[in-house]
Amino acid sequence: RKGAAQKVKLELANKEIYPETGTIETIHSDFNSTSGNIAFRAAFNNPRALLRYGQTGKILWPKKISHAVIVPQKSTFEILDKRFIFVVDKAGVIHEREIKVAREEPHVYVVSSGITPDEMYLLERQNKLDKGDKISYKLIDPKSAMESLELYAE
Structure with missing residues (x-):
C-alpha cells in the first residue's frame, strides 16, 4: 500500500530467519537489467547484536495472493x-x-x-x-x- 511502512523479514546467510521484523527505508530507482535486482535498504531492530555491518542475507517481502x-x-x-x-x-x-x-x-x-x-x-x-x-x-x-x-x- 502506498505510504504504509512495508514490513519485511530477513533470511540470514545460514538460512535462518532473523526474529525481528524490519521496514523498507529506501528503494533505489536504478534497475540492474543483467541480474534483475533492485537495490533497497531495510532497517531491523538489533537488540541482541546478531546483525553485523557487511553481513549478507535475503529480504523476504510477503505478498498476499488471493485465490491461489x-x-x-x-x-x-x-x-x-x-x-x-x-x-x-x-x-x-x-x-x-x-x-x-x-x-x-x-x-x-x-x-x-x-x-x-x-x-x-x-x-x-x-x-x-x-x-x-x-x-x-x-x-x-x-x-x-x-x-x-x-x-x-x-
Whole structure:
C-alpha cells in the first residue's frame, strides 16, 4: 500500500530467519537489467547484536495472493518456457493444463491460474504418461503429500 511502512523479514546467510521484523527505508530507482535486482535498504531492530555491518542475507517481502493454489513442483513439467500440470478428470483421463506460477517456494509453486482447488492432478510419474491416457488413481491427503516433499529428490 502506498505510504504504509512495508514490513519485511530477513533470511540470514545460514538460512535462518532473523526474529525481528524490519521496514523498507529506501528503494533505489536504478534497475540492474543483467541480474534483475533492485537495490533497497531495510532497517531491523538489533537488540541482541546478531546483525553485523557487511553481513549478507535475503529480504523476504510477503505478498498476499488471493485465490491461489499450491502444487508440488514435482507435479509439474516444462515445455518451451511454459509450466504444465496433468489434471485427472473423474473418469481417470489425463488432461495437460498450462498453469501460471505466481511464486516459487521450496518444493512448491503458488499457482495463480490454470488449476482450481477442487481439481485432481498427478503428483508424480508425468514422464510415464501422456494426455488422453486413462488411469486408475488413488487420492492422497494433501497434508501428507506436502509433508513428503521435504524427502523428495529427483
